[in-house]
Amino acid sequence: MTTITFDTLKFANTLKAAGVPPAQAEAEAVALSEVLKVNLKDLVTKEDMHRDMRDLEQRLIIKLGALITVAISIVAALVKLL
Incomplete structure (x- = not known):
């Protein structure tokens, strides 16, 4: 610091x-x-900001992956029903 x-x-x-x-x-x-x-x-230093941005990016990737998985599951369930 x-x-x-x-x-x-x-x-x-x-x-x-x-x-x-x-x-x-x-x-x-x-x-x-x-x-x-x-x-x-x-x-706050630049290093603190970069660390926070990396944490935010990782959480966003995890949430986006979960959302895509749920969307694919819903589409697959609808395809089986029709």
Whole structure:
């Protein structure tokens, strides 16, 4: 899984340079870092999507095969009756 790094020091220094008080800038940097950790941890990756699509494809193939089998059985039963 890919990790994204967030430079809290650079962010805080950017805020300080823009006139934000140092304590507030550092608190915002820490808060944003924690938010990113929590939210990015649950981020779906391409690998997750491919895995889900393969599972969906397999289920669809099984259902389609069952449907075809039932349809052929019904047609065979009708042919015998007529």
